[in-house]
Structure formats: C-alpha cells, structure tokens
Amino acid sequence: MTDVLVIGSGISGLTYALKVAQALPETRITIVTKGNKDESNTKYAQGGVAIVSDFDKDSFEKHIEDTMRAGDYMNERSVVEMVIRQGPERFKELVEWGARFDANDKGTYDLGKEGGHTENRVVHHKDITGYEIERSLLAMIEITPNIELLPHHYVIDLITEHHLQQQELNIEDINCFGAYVLDIHTKKIKKMTAKVTLLATGGLGHVYKNTTNPIIATGDGIGLVYRAKGKISNMAFVQFHPTALYDDKDGRLFLISEAVRGFGAKLRTMSGEKFMHFYDEREELASRDIVSRAIDDIMKKTGAEYVGLDCRHLDQEKFLNYFPNIFQACIERGINPFEELVPVVPAQHYLCGGIDVDKDGATSIHNLFSVGECTNTGLHGANRLASNSLLEALVFAHNAAKASIIKLKQKNFDLEKITAVPDWNPAGASISDELVVLKFLREELQSIMSDLVSIVRSDFRLKLALEKEEQIYKSVKKIYKSSVLSPQLSELRNLVSCAYLIITDSLRQKENRGAFYNKNLNQ
Incomplete structure (x- = not known):
C-alpha cells in the first residue's frame, strides 16, 4: 500500500x-x-x-x-x-x-x-x-x-x-x-x-x-x-510533426525540432523548389497541421518519399551552438546539413x-x-x-x-475492501507461441492506422479501418483469455483501444479543424 x-x-x-x-x-x-x-x-x-x-x-x-x-x-x-x-x-x-x-x-x-x-x-x-x-x-x-x-x-x-x-x-x-x-x-x-x-x-x-x-x-x-x-x-486530433528525419525503416524517427525552421531553415522539394508559400503566408512557421498537410500533399503530387529541409544558408557556428545533437544525428546518417538537403517526413508526434x-x-x-x-x-x-x-x-x-x-x-479512504489479486494467468496458459502473433497483430494495427487514419482521412478509409480494427480486437481478446499476461500483450490491448477511439471519433467529426482532415468534408 x-x-x-x-x-x-x-x-x-x-x-x-x-x-x-x-x-x-x-x-x-x-x-x-x-x-x-x-x-x-x-x-x-x-x-x-x-x-x-x-x-x-x-x-x-x-x-x-x-x-x-x-x-x-x-x-x-x-x-x-x-x-x-x-x-x-x-x-x-x-x-x-x-x-x-x-x-x-x-x-x-x-x-x-x-x-x-x-x-x-x-x-x-x-x-x-x-x-x-x-x-x-x-x-x-x-x-x-x-x-x-x-x-x-x-x-x-x-x-x-x-x-x-x-x-x-x-x-x-x-x-x-x-x-x-x-x-x-x-x-x-x-x-x-x-x-x-x-x-x-x-x-x-x-x-x-x-x-x-x-x-x-x-x-x-x-x-x-x-x-x-x-x-x-x-x-x-492526432498531431503529426512536419519534420522527422526520414528513415526507410518503421519505428521511432529522429525529430528535427521546429526550432530549426524558426532559426531560418526552409522546406524544399528534393529537386530544390520552395513550396510552403503556396499553402500559408507564414510559410515554414505556419502551425504543424498546415505544414504537415503541405508536405503530405507535395509528396503525393511528386511521388517522393520525403522532402528536404534546407539549412545550407544558415550561420554554421550558431547552428552548431543551438542544435549540436540534431547536427550529430544527421552526420551519423551520412547527411551534412551544411552541404545538402536534410530528408524529412511528417511523423505522428502528439495527441x-x-x-x-x-x-x-x-x-x-x-x-x-x-x-x-x-x-x-x-x-x-x-x-x-x-x-x-x-x-x-x-x-x-x-x-x-x-x-x-x-x-x-x-483521510476518509476505505481501502480495506481490496483483498486478492485477480488471476490473470489461467491454468495451462502459455506465452511461448504468442509473441510472434502479438508482433504480427501490432504491425498490422500500425499499418491500418498509418495507411487509413493518418494526416488525410476519408469516410471510406475510416470505415475500412474500423472493420480491420474489429478483427484485430477479437484476436487480441481471444489471446488475452488464454495466455500468460505480458507487457507485450498489455501494450497491444491498449494500442487497440486507442486505435478504436481515434477511428470512431474521426467518424463522428463533421468538419475539418486543426490536426483533423477528412477529404470528404472538403468537397
């Protein structure tokens, strides 16, 4: 206690x-x-x-x-x-x-x-x-x-x-x-x-x-x-940060702080053209939802996997003083921000x-x-x-x-009624065969959310995502009832719940506001 x-x-x-x-x-x-x-x-x-x-x-x-x-x-x-x-x-x-x-x-x-x-x-x-x-x-x-x-x-x-x-x-x-x-x-x-x-x-x-x-x-x-x-x-309302350092592997991406754009860095297509002026008068200093959607739109139009963040014109000494870890992260990945565009993509950042x-x-x-x-x-x-x-x-x-x-x-708490711990591990339960299944279901859920419930959504995508999420939920529920409890299983339960809440709340939204954008509502 x-x-x-x-x-x-x-x-x-x-x-x-x-x-x-x-x-x-x-x-x-x-x-x-x-x-x-x-x-x-x-x-x-x-x-x-x-x-x-x-x-x-x-x-x-x-x-x-x-x-x-x-x-x-x-x-x-x-x-x-x-x-x-x-x-x-x-x-x-x-x-x-x-x-x-x-x-x-x-x-x-x-x-x-x-x-x-x-x-x-x-x-x-x-x-x-x-x-x-x-x-x-x-x-x-x-x-x-x-x-x-x-x-x-x-x-x-x-x-x-x-x-x-x-x-x-x-x-x-x-x-x-x-x-x-x-x-x-x-x-x-x-x-x-x-x-x-x-x-x-x-x-x-x-x-x-x-x-x-x-x-x-x-x-x-x-x-x-x-x-x-x-x-x-x-x-x-899931916020995507506009500038995460691009990686061809899924998972946690290294964040390129918004302060870098506040310092004067510019977004460009990989062929070198600026584009933010087409989307907002504040250009790179528009709010994150606007910049993320702009990058997403440019990537879709050009077929590119990322855009470039241009730091080549910035004061190098001051940049190194303000952003030493960002600079080092780029160098470790073979990118010199003072000589080439830094490849960036939007990534989920904040709820x-x-x-x-x-x-x-x-x-x-x-x-x-x-x-x-x-x-x-x-x-x-x-x-x-x-x-x-x-x-x-x-x-x-x-x-x-x-x-x-x-x-x-x-001092008016009654905790005496709490006695035993529930039995989460039923007789004969095992986890040895389930970890690969949990990994598969987690990756499937992440694919559904990234492909169908991301920066730009649609009615069809959301309804399809809900159907797919329901299938994963049923599988996880079945595993939960017959397996030894583990952090991996518990995390997956929570992720499934969060996915359900994001999808259903998105279906209820009737206007595009802030970080939420459904292309059907803009027609």
Whole structure:
C-alpha cells in the first residue's frame, strides 16, 4: 500500500510527486514506470518551454491568441488563459529545482521561435531541453526521502469497483483504489493500493508505424481509463510533426525540432523548389497541421518519399551552438546539413485529446488524476501550439498536486475492501507461441492506422479501418483469455483501444479543424 501512486516518470509525474512530497513529508509516494526511470516523452522534447518572459516585446495576450489560433479556436479559452498566466511562476520553480536554460549575450534567456508563435518565447537548453528537465527532476526525486521510484513495473489495470464487484456501474460512481502492477523482472503481479492515483503515461505514438515518440508510448493511460469506463474525448486530433528525419525503416524517427525552421531553415522539394508559400503566408512557421498537410500533399503530387529541409544558408557556428545533437544525428546518417538537403517526413508526434480532466487534473473517476499528453485539458483544442506541452505539464501537475493534497488531508479512504489479486494467468496458459502473433497483430494495427487514419482521412478509409480494427480486437481478446499476461500483450490491448477511439471519433467529426482532415468534408 502507498498513499499516492504515480504512473509515469516524465515531467508531469515527477513534478506532481515532488510537490506532494514536499507539502506532505509524511506521505508515502510511489512512482512506477514500465521502462528505465528516465525513459519518457519528456526526455526527447527538443524545442523547449513556451512562456512569456520578455514583456517588452511579448504578452500573455499574444501567447493566448497564438495558442487559440493553432488550436483552430476549439480550445477552452479559460484553460488557455490559466496555463499561460501561470507559466512564468511554474517555470521559475523548475529553475529552482536545478533545470538549466540557455542565456543570450545580455544575460537573459535566449528565446527561440517556433511554428505558430508570433514572438520569440521558447526557453530551451540547446536542442535537448526535455533531457535537461528530466535530469533535474530525477535528481530532486533521488534526494526526496518519501518518494520511491520503481522502474520496469507495468500497470495492467486500475483497481476499481469493476474488479471488486465484477459488475457495471454508473460512470459517475466509479472510484479508483490504485492499480494492479506487473513487475517485469519477477513476472509477478502486485496489488498496489493508493488513496490517490495519478496517470502521467504520455502519448500513443506507436499506434502508428512512424512516430517521434519513444517505444514506451503505447497509449497505456488511455487504455486503462477506457477499460475503467472513464471519460475520454477529442481522440481524432492526432498531431503529426512536419519534420522527422526520414528513415526507410518503421519505428521511432529522429525529430528535427521546429526550432530549426524558426532559426531560418526552409522546406524544399528534393529537386530544390520552395513550396510552403503556396499553402500559408507564414510559410515554414505556419502551425504543424498546415505544414504537415503541405508536405503530405507535395509528396503525393511528386511521388517522393520525403522532402528536404534546407539549412545550407544558415550561420554554421550558431547552428552548431543551438542544435549540436540534431547536427550529430544527421552526420551519423551520412547527411551534412551544411552541404545538402536534410530528408524529412511528417511523423505522428502528439495527441491533442485524451482522458478528460478539469483544471485540477481530476478525471471522471474519483481519486484518479491525470496530467500530460494522455489528457484532454482543453489547452490544445484541435492542434497543439509548439512547446506548449511542457508548459501544460508544469501547470497541471501543480494544480493536481494542490487538489491531491487537500484530498489526502481528508483521510476518509476505505481501502480495506481490496483483498486478492485477480488471476490473470489461467491454468495451462502459455506465452511461448504468442509473441510472434502479438508482433504480427501490432504491425498490422500500425499499418491500418498509418495507411487509413493518418494526416488525410476519408469516410471510406475510416470505415475500412474500423472493420480491420474489429478483427484485430477479437484476436487480441481471444489471446488475452488464454495466455500468460505480458507487457507485450498489455501494450497491444491498449494500442487497440486507442486505435478504436481515434477511428470512431474521426467518424463522428463533421468538419475539418486543426490536426483533423477528412477529404470528404472538403468537397
């Protein structure tokens, strides 16, 4: 048993855990993560944190309007205002915890500019901002005595009345009592009860063949809440990053930060022609949905597998100072950005919808909070503005921690009813013959989503995708009932759930907004 169970070890989960731990030093907090302790979407965030810091040139109002415009005005304005106005204070706390950010010659923060921003406002650490934030937060976690971090622990399901009573409940009456967790090393399933549980599980990138997300991004939090009958929405709005480094192999693609285009890089066809001026007056600095669709359109028209990012005209010394890791990644792949076009393609990058939460990060399930990419906060609307995700994580982690502290002080938790762990491994069950099948089904699901539910969708493609997803769902359900539980099987269950939610929500959409585009709606 623990007082607070945090699922996920990115910026959202770690910030939340630190705030609760510091406010309530007698409270026991347990963080579980299925990979290494530092493996998260946060670690791979290159661009930075979008905050207003230069009030001579910038303002909260400008940042609010940029966010609303990027989200195609489907954002919840009160949430946008709350997050942006809280930003400077939350960022200050991050710096106090030891995170380092680049300064300019004047000794103030060096501010980058990315797509959709009308002013330079992105604070950063080289091109590895997320890595620096993760480093500083983990260092704080290690010296906080009432926090325990358990890597290689995979959450199978939330503990709710569904497990305790084996019956359907009114969705307004569901409570969370912790989670059932698989220790990946011992293969044993643990019952981890908690007064308060936080989901900070990140994205679902690997529901697609190509993504900028790490391998752990399999939509686990959304799958957990879906099975627990929690509320989830806006799943049709999947953001594709315009410039991932092209690779002829499927999987995680290396991200070429939007800040490179903010620095002055230009998109060209592989024969050398510029094209963004045909699609938006902001050209390369248009929002991600517009740039991704433009690249997708050019690739379809020319039959090319990628387009080029032109960095040859940029100041080489400054480029190397700002983007050393991007430069090195290109060189390792035999590409010199100063001499040739860098081949780039759009890749799945971010989910703008997810688990419904209020301004305190509270979900529709009692005693369950959620923060970060797995949530639908209302900040992003139909499309996320670049570098707003780390900002969102900081603000909502703060709010969720405050609400959790109030709840924990009430001390009216009844965890005695949680007794045994359900038997997930039926007699005679085996996994030895199933791993190849799980791999096949996962790749088939990724192909369906990438080919039929990608940047540009259609009614026919979506209906076909739903038929194919249903077949995979039935196969996975059959395997689940007769096999030993494994992380691979659990991840596939979650990916299938996420695919279903994306497809069905896409079929319900009646207009093209932000990251969602159905060509039948434009005729």
